[in-house]
Structure formats: C-alpha cells, structure tokens
Amino acid sequence: MDKIKIAIAGIGNCASSLIQGIEYYKNNDDKEAIGLMHWEIGGYKPSDIEVVEAFDIDERKVGKDISDAIFEAPNCTTIFCDDVPKSGVRVKMGKILDGYSDHMENYSDNNAFVLSNEKELDKDGVVKALKDSGAEMLVNYLPVGSEEATRFYAECALEAGVAFINSMPVFIASNPEWSERFNEKNIPIIGDDIKAQIGATIVHRTLSHLFQNRGVKIDRTYQLNTGGNTDFLNMLNRDRLNSKKKSKTEAVQSVLDEPLDDDNIHVGPSDYVAWQKDNKVCFLRMEGRLFGDVPMNLEMRLSVEDSPNSGGVVIDAIRCCKLAIDRNQGGILYSPSAYFMKHPPIQYSDDEAYNMTNDFIDGRRNY
Numbered sequence: 001m002d003k004i005k006i007a008i009a010g011i012g013n014c015a016s017s018l019i020q021g022i023e024y025y026k027n028n029d030d031k032e033a034i035g036l037m038h039w040e041i042g043g044y045k046p047s048d049i050e051v052v053e054a055f056d057i058d059e060r061k062v063g064k065d066i067s068d069a070i071f072e073a074p075n076c077t078t079i080f081c082d083d084v085p086k087s088g089v090r091v092k093m094g095k096i097l098d099g100y101s102d103h104m105e106n107y108s109d110n111n112a113f114v115l116s117n118e119k120e121l122d123k124d125g126v127v128k129a130l131k132d133s134g135a136e137m138l139v140n141y142l143p144v145g146s147e148e149a150t151r152f153y154a155e156c157a158l159e160a161g162v163a164f165i166n167s168m169p170v171f172i173a174s175n176p177e178w179s180e181r182f183n184e185k186n187i188p189i190i191g192d193d194i195k196a197q198i199g200a201t202i203v204h205r206t207l208s209h210l211f212q213n214r215g216v217k218i219d220r221t222y223q224l225n226t227g228g229n230t231d232f233l234n235m236l237n238r239d240r241l242n243s244k245k246k247s248k249t250e251a252v253q254s255v256l257d258e259p260l261d262d263d264n265i266h267v268g269p270s271d272y273v274a275w276q277k278d279n280k281v282c283f284l285r286m287e288g289r290l291f292g293d294v295p296m297n298l299e300m301r302l303s304v305e306d307s308p309n310s311g312g313v314v315i316d317a318i319r320c321c322k323l324a325i326d327r328n329q330g331g332i333l334y335s336p337s338a339y340f341m342k343h344p345p346i347q348y349s350d351d352e353a354y355n356m357t358n359d360f361i362d363g364r365r366n367y
C-alpha cells in the first residue's frame, strides 16, 4: 500500500499520542492490537501513516525532529512508546494568530506554551511547505478558541489541495460556507472536534440514549470535566470556550428526542488541576423520572488519559480520509464525521454512524 502522508498543525499531546501510536502498532500484529477500532481500513494499517510536515509555535518544538518535539514540555501525556525513530521532518514555525492565549504567561513554562522567536510562516509559506512535503491531508490540533488560526490553516489546506481533518471545535466541516469551499474543490474534509474513544461525550450520549430507550424522562444533567494538560489550561480563558461548549452540549442534546432547556443541561470543561496532567476526570450526573413518575439519578466518574483517547479515533479518521482521496471523493465525509467527531455537519446516533462508517470503508457508501 502507499503511505498515507499527513501534515499536523499543533504538536501537542494529541499529536504525541498519535505519533507514538503509529510506531507502537508497527510492532504489533492484529491479534495483539488492543485499543484500535479497526486494525485495517481499506487495506491501510496504522503503520501506513507517515507524518511528512508539522507546524507549531512553541520554542521547545520548532526546529526539532517530530520524534523529539512530541516529548517536549509542556506535553505531558503518557509515554507508551518511547522509541519513535528520527523522521527527518523538523517542526516548522507556523503562524501564531490567536493560537496563544495571554493568560498562559501566568503559569510556569513547564505547564504553558512558550512562544518561539522564529519568523512565522505566512500563507504562501505554509502552502508551499504542504505542497513540497507531498502531504495529502492536514490534521488540525490547535488549541480551543483558535478561530483565526484554524481558518488560516484550513485556507492553506484548500489552496494546497490537501484534505482537512479538524480535530478541534472551531467549526469548519459543520460551517456551510467553509464546507462548501471543500465541496467545490472536491477536497475531503472530516470534522469537527474529535469524539474520543471512551470519553465523556460518547458515554453521556450512550447513557442518554439508554434512559430514553428505557422510558426514563431526563430532567437535568451535568458533565463536569477537569484535567491538567495545556488543553485544560488554555480553556481557563472562558472567552475561548464558546465553540467547545456548543460542540459538547449539542453532542448530548442531539441524541435526545426532546432537547433539554439550557438551564437543565451543563456540559463543559470545568477546571484546570495541574497535577492531573493528561488525566481527564469527568463527573457526570443525570436526573430523571421512571415508572410512576418516581425520581432517580445516576452519578458516574470517568478517569481517562485524554490524548491516547483521541489518538484511537484520529488514526481511523486519517485512514478514512485516505480512502476518499484514493476514490477521488471530495467534500464533506458525512459518515466518518458523524462517527469520529462531536460536531459533525449532520448528527446520527452512534450506532447508525458506526454502520455508515463501515459501509463507507467497504465502498457501499461514498460519503
């Protein structure tokens, strides 16, 4: 099989887990491949993915080989594969725009982004880098709230003719104006905002679905999340949170026959606890009424390493995107977007999205 050539914007914890995973599964055969939703997708294995270009803005990452950059502070995710060979690909200085939030200055360098003094690339520079590298798709891992920066990289992808996987909650695939531009150019796009393997969103959706199927009326719910990585630190700036809250809340509301009033649902990143590092803890509560209008409630606590949890999904999104490229299918990939993302252009139930994605992989559906 051909290699799947990807570029990445944002070499943070999620990129680290993804790149470690590509190497980790090289050394496993399919029977030992714990943690994957699909070992093979259209003949592509995880090890067929190759990172050929990378952009960041942190002085500890820019200029370094990606195999070293992924282990630099402030990255703090679990190292499950410490033997990532040199790639020969050095992280390029990207364009900062709103990727950096000033409140990070108040935290230690070990926990926060530190801006590089390298000259920033402009649009022509990023487009050229994408083209020269032979990248077929750009995976966007910028911090929440990077509205301008995400649009900048999406624009570069469009101009370079490379597909776009939008792993974070600035709406591109689910924004009709933007997705239309990918449709017009027949460039595949999957988005927005990764729905992790067993994360707060999929659990909250599944439990909501269960309540409904068992005839229990949901009255109120909350999902409080804490973590100690830079994703959570960045989200302490509440001005950056709008699209994240929207993405996470709509992911739950969309499985309910009757959406809850805004006052009765609270879903959000809740606090930054430095010592948690990349461990995310979700406290979930659901209140409802069952037979005879009798009240009940459920409390759940989920503890999970945040970044491998997204890696296990992105590794499939990348391979689905490659299938679309091989088949010359551009525009929104609705099925993979619904299965892999929290805020797709069209929401389906997780079972439907799973079946649709398998149909897409097997060539029985072309989007």
Ligand SMILES: NC(=O)c1ccc[n+]([C@@H]2O[C@H](COP(=O)([O-])OP(=O)(O)OC[C@H]3O[C@@H](n4cnc5c(N)ncnc54)[C@H](O)[C@@H]3O)[C@@H](O)[C@H]2O)c1
Residues within 6 Å of the ligand: 009, 010, 011, 012, 013, 014, 015, 055, 056, 057, 058, 075, 094, 095, 096, 097, 098, 099, 100, 113, 140, 141, 142, 143, 144, 146, 149, 167, 168, 169, 193, 194, 195, 196, 199, 229, 230, 231, 234, 306, 307, 309, 310
């Ligand atoms: N972990 C999950 O399960 C999960 C799930 C859904 C969405 N996400 C989203 O994925 C994104 C990435 O998460 P993460 O944990 O890797 O974050 P992170 O903070 O570890 O990494 C972000 C990286 O982007 C870099 N960066 C900032 N501005 C940039 C710019 N303008 N150009 C290039 N690089 C820039 C930073 O230096 C950093 O290396 C976040 O938006 C997060 O919310 C993560």
